[in-house]
Amino acid sequence: MVQLTQQKVPVVDFGQFLNGSREEKQKIASKIDVAFRKVGFVYLSNHGVPQERVDECFEWSKKFFDLPTETKNLAPHPPGGAHHRGYSGLGVEKVSQNIFDEAELNKLRSIPDYKESFESGNVNDESQPNIWLPEDVLHGFRRYMESFFKDCEGLVHEILKALAISLELDDEEQLSGTHKQSLFQLRLLHYPPVPASLLRREEKSRISAHSDFGTLTLLFQDPTGGLEVESPPTSQNFIPVPPIPGTVLVNIGDLMERWSNGRWRSTVHRVVAPPADASKSVEEGEEILKPRYSIPFFATADPETVIEALKGTWDGEGNPKKFEKITAWGYVQMRMAALYS
Ligand SMILES: O=C(O)CCC(=O)C(=O)O
Numbered sequence: 552m553v554q555l556t557q558q559k560v561p562v563v564d565f566g567q568f569l570n571g572s573r574e575e576k577q578k579i580a581s582k583i584d585v586a587f588r589k590v591g592f593v594y595l596s597n598h599g600v601p602q603e604r605v606d607e608c609f610e611w612s613k614k615f616f617d618l619p620t621e622t623k624n625l626a627p628h629p630p631g632g633a634h635h636r637g638y639s640g641l642g643v644e645k646v647s648q649n650i651f652d653e654a655e656l657n658k659l660r661s662i663p664d665y666k667e668s669f670e671s672g673n674v675n676d677e678s679q680p681n682i683w684l685p686e687d688v689l690h691g692f693r694r695y696m697e698s699f700f701k702d703c704e705g706l707v708h709e710i711l712k713a714l715a716i717s718l719e720l721d722d723e724e725q726l727s728g729t730h731k732q733s734l735f736q737l738r739l740l741h742y743p744p745v746p747a748s749l750l751r752r753e754e755k756s757r758i759s760a761h762s763d764f765g766t767l768t769l770l771f772q773d774p775t776g777g778l779e780v781e782s783p784p785t786s787q788n789f790i791p792v793p794p795i796p797g798t799v800l801v802n803i804g805d806l807m808e809r810w811s812n813g814r815w816r817s818t819v820h821r822v823v824a825p826p827a828d829a830s831k832s833v834e835e836g837e838e839i840l841k842p843r844y845s846i847p848f849f850a851t852a853d854p855e856t857v858i859e860a861l862k863g864t865w866d867g868e869g870n871p872k873k874f875e876k877i878t879a880w881g882y883v884q885m886r887m888a889a890l891y892s
């Protein structure tokens with residue numbers, strides 16, 4: 552058993568997996584396995600997505616969110632949760648970036664998470680077609696998002712290979728092969744400037760505590776900080792997970808936790824105000840948090856995949872299968888039903 556004491560999120564050199572010998576691949580796979588068992592999160596360095604590609608994605612994200620709200624709303628996220636594509640706004644008409652009077656603050660208090668987002672998915676995903684701005688509004692945006700999706704998709708498949716190796720599955724393509732359709736989701740997130748006091752005093756989050764839904768999530772964060780993960784699990788104690796330049800953060804989602812019979816943890820995380828001096832600018836005596844941009848990429852298994860405790864995650868002795876078998880599709884239906892009941 553791994554010890555479930557408070558853990559820092561480890562950094563693992565994924566370059567040694569991508570370019571390494573069989574032995575090195577196994578060593579790295581096993582480090583990732585340990586990280587996912589203990590904290591459910593790992594930083595990967597040398598992950599193969601060039602830093603310039605990541606930087607450019609952040610630049611596009613900023614260009615997108617800098618557009619006027621009416622323009623962003625030309626690619627509106629449809630109401631409800633079934634078609635998860637396009638732009639979701641802040642839930643207020645127009646929030647001034649710098650002036651926070653009492654009325655403005657009251658508006659902010661009423662918003663659950665003060666953020667805006669843009670979601671896009673696989674161009675071949677017919678169940679959820681992408682929703683783009685007209686091309687002339689932000690020329691090149693669509694093309695970049697589609698190509699960055701491919702970069703992230705490639706990395707997810709390599710991590711899935713590492714996970715299969717860590718469990719010594721007969722076929723190291725087994726997990727990657729159940730993500731063949733790559734029905735993944737690329738999300739751009741923008742958390743606008745906000746008075747620090749609102750987050751600190753009122754225990755409001757930029758994104759409230761949650762776990763992710765699918766199998767794996769990649770997360771690129773800008774230098775702002777504020778991300779925290781629960782450690783030890785279920786303790787309600789959160790530790791900061793600051794950005795580390797050149798790395799990508801990877802975490803386990805609920806579906807993978809179930810698939811691995813609870814071996815890998817889908818850890819609760821949130822975004823709050825970063826530690827005081829790292830990220831503030833003072834305006835008229837009020838500490839205003841800088842905006843945060845982040846780019847999560849959510850992976851999940853093909854809908855018909857049967858999710859049942861993987862080999863090596865259970866045994867006939869003290870560690871039985873904990874969950875009924877279910878298809879990935881059935882799992883999503885079950886979760887949606889719980890959400891909307
Ligand atoms: O902004 C972040 O760093 C966290 C985003 C996140 O957890 C999510 O979108 O699920």
Ligand SMILES: [Fe+2]
Nearest residue numbers: 761762763820
């Ligand atoms: Fe998340």
